[in-house]
Amino acid sequence: MIAVIGGAGYIGSHTVKYLIQQGRKVVVFDNLSTGHREFVPSHIPFVNGDLANKNDLNQLFKSYPDIDTVIHFAAFAYVGESVQQPSKYYQNNVINTIYLLDSMLDHKVKNIVFSSTCATYGNSVVSPIKEDHPQIPINPYGRTKLMMEQIMEDYSHAYGLNYVALRYFNAAGADIECEIGEWHEPETHLIPLILDVAIGKSEAISVFGSDFDTPDGTCIRDYIHVADLADAHSRAVDYLLVNSDNLKLNLGNGEGYSVLDIIKTVEEVTGKSINKIMSEKRAGDPARLIGSAEKAKQILGWYPQLKLEDIITTSWLWHMKKFGGTK
Template sequence: MKILVCGGAGYIGSHLVRELSTQQGYEIIILDNLSKGHIKSIPKGIKFEKADIRDKTALERIFSKHKPDAVMHFCASISVGESVADPLGYYENNVAGTIYLLQVMKKYNVKYFIFSSTAAIFGNPKEVPIPDNARPEPINPYGDTKFVVEKILAWSENAYGLKYICLRYFNACGAHESGDIGEDHDPETHLIPLILQVALGQRESVSIFGDDYETKDGTCVRDYIHVTDLATAHIRALAYLIKENKSQSFNLGSGEGYTVKEVINAARNVTGHPIPDKVEDRRIGDPAILIAGSTRAEQILGWKRKYNTIERYGLQPYSSTFSWFLIGHWDQRGQ
């Protein structure tokens, strides 16, 4: 099967491509505008098209040229704070861009769609860990754009016979075990790389946005999933969709979480660096606790996390340098 991976040069997309390329029976085509992705993360031999999903003419050219059988979508803008400051930009990219993609899929009769969604659609959850059947109530534009797309997918199945799987998760972390690719956002917004940038001398301190939440130490609790585990879940979802031809939505979570202070303290223990922190005001749209369960994904997809503790994410003692699990460009290769 020919698989079009939209956003395949980005963080999660590039790890998906690495894992999918080891599987038999798939031909991969990457579509990416390289606004956040990196050309160096694309393996040799993988077909690449530089394009934006908001460019419908480019999409039609790519679909006509490659004739994909399925689409995996990782092209969303992902910062909660940025979405609050620029909601129109987020709806344009995350919603309008996905609509254009689905319209071209419909024209070329492509029926399978794997959507990288988010557990942020649940807002402030009433039950933790968040079950798969929780009621979506997003509290920021980012989460709402993903929820809007999920609704569009459901209506598109009803109207056009599209088959899809939505995978909802929180904080992706870590890097490929080869060390060739990892987390490299510009600007960086994810907690673990920000913490290690302090230890690397690239910033003076790490910010803690609010220490007065109703949690064990006053800081937000978040769910962390290793990026390779996420890639494996997407591959299992694709195989399930092709075999069963049945649309589904799954949460991908650890069922547990760590406070911001716990992650910072773990990094201090690993690096031996004091890693100064600075408490700042809460960010608009930040829930206190976000932890997802993954019971249905485990039962139906047979998905099981390989990296299942914070130590397995890379927070373990080592002698000479920072683990590639934590940050992909620790050796300054620019990946």
């Protein structure tokens, strides 16, 4: 059985759906602080618990003794917020995750797929970024994830923990069947914010920074469809069940798109004109983050299937279904 921590959230719920489709046994653990109960199918075991509560964790593993692998999504993940509220991030993303690791080991569960991030790299020295790129995060969010990679390495040496750390680039898109999608409150992610303009929910999209060292002056990111991320997590579980060595892998498309590229693609997919407000850069935002996923392809046999137009199209269909608007 796989325990999906944070399985009612955005990436977690898509991964849960994918695992179920594969016929795997899953239990979801989530405190619903940012996740959505309706994203978890009613027939799937659900534990409303908090990583900060050791009793909740102990009860999870006692109630489901056949858990052999954990997938951990339950982290705060807003760069700007991490700069403003670092305590919140170190408490949840580091201390509470240590509680999870300790509870796993107490119950003899030694496999974990960990949701890491390209933010551990900081400003890229070369592009695309490979896994051996220097890890010099420039914001507290990235530092919390790097700390956990290092802590898991120490736990591996000391206690025999087995882990795969998946360093995502920008997760985006929605469920192909439009049952679940990207739904944050408040919303801070670029694509749904642009779609808010497309449906008339917002008047304009703020573009943070127009003088980055990029062709059009706006920052460049590597976008990966959430369904492709779900597939990678499933493959990582398979890897852990038959291998005892640890992995740190990038997950991305290997292609970079600027903020203005994204806005243009949204306009093409939706047929709507998107108003823009050029604003100041945000603290902690690197100019360019593009990843090489060659290692994941070689080791896991994972290849991203969905492109930017698929990301925008599925996001648009979900956004209209959830938040209104017309085609």
